Amino acid sequence: MTLQDKLDAFKADFRAGKAPYFAPPEVHAVMVKATNELIASGLAERALKAGDVAPAFELEDGNGQMVSSSKLLKEGPLVVCFYRGVWCPCCNIELPALEEAFPSFKAEGASLVAISPQTPANSRKSARDWNISFPILSDAQGRIAAAFGVRHDLPSELIELYSRLAINLPALNNDSRWTLPMPARYVINRDGRILYSEINPDYTVRPEPTDVLPVLRRSRASP
Numbered sequence: 001m002t003l004q005d006k007l008d009a010f011k012a013d014f015r016a017g018k019a020p021y022f023a024p025p026e027v028h029a030v031m032v033k034a035t036n037e038l039i040a041s042g043l044a045e046r047a048l049k050a051g052d053v054a055p056a057f058e059l060e061d062g063n064g065q066m067v068s069s070s071k072l073l074k075e076g077p078l079v080v081c082f083y084r085g086v087w088c089p090c091c092n093i094e095l096p097a098l099e100e101a102f103p104s105f106k107a108e109g110a111s112l113v114a115i116s117p118q119t120p121a122n123s124r125k126s127a128r129d130w131n132i133s134f135p136i137l138s139d140a141q142g143r144i145a146a147a148f149g150v151r152h153d154l155p156s157e158l159i160e161l162y163s164r165l166a167i168n169l170p171a172l173n174n175d176s177r178w179t180l181p182m183p184a185r186y187v188i189n190r191d192g193r194i195l196y197s198e199i200n201p202d203y204t205v206r207p208e209p210t211d212v213l214p215v216l217r218r219s220r221a222s223p
Helices: 003-016 025-041 068-073 089-107 120-130 139-150 155-164 169-173 209-221
Strands: 058-061 064-070 078-082 111-116 136-139 151-153 179-181 184-188 194-199
Touching: 003 064, 003 089, 003 120, 025 155, 058 120, 058 179, 064 068, 068 078, 068 111, 078 089, 089 111, 089 120, 111 120, 111 155, 111 209, 139 151
Parallel strands: 078 111, 111 136
Antiparallel strands: 058 064, 058 136, 078 184, 151 179, 184 194
């Protein structure tokens, strides 16, 4: 089963109210409206793309260690995955899929990091819950997501809904603002230039982890 198959199955169960999920129709309506508004905003089209230079970053992982993109790029290309956080079911489907693909990335000489705005403690929880061996990094206040152009503000209706559902983003992220990154996947070449980008304002749609392998192979073959 592909990553998108798993995401589609979750989405169908959520909409059908199958255990352990239950939400009245108005909940789905708010989420769909917010997604459609984000699509219409054109933010994904304005985000950094292949050919752009990626911002350098140094972020804390769940164990309190600082991870530098510049240091990782000295070893080879870097796969960067922006995701929403430990509370997001779709993200918790994507992380294990990335872990499964991680050995293939390493075989091509590449590193992998996942970035979310959540606190290091929540990053540590994500790594522990899903047996993740690659770094999960905390992007305080979404600064790096903003530099890549994938950070967005949540609309008031969605903030109210999340509050009712006990999804307390200010507590999860240690940030009073209600912002999130759009799910995004990047491959950055050793020279810092972006080779591949996939950004989707619909958080239920994500590329297969193995989609980056041809890019990594071409990067490895380049002088």
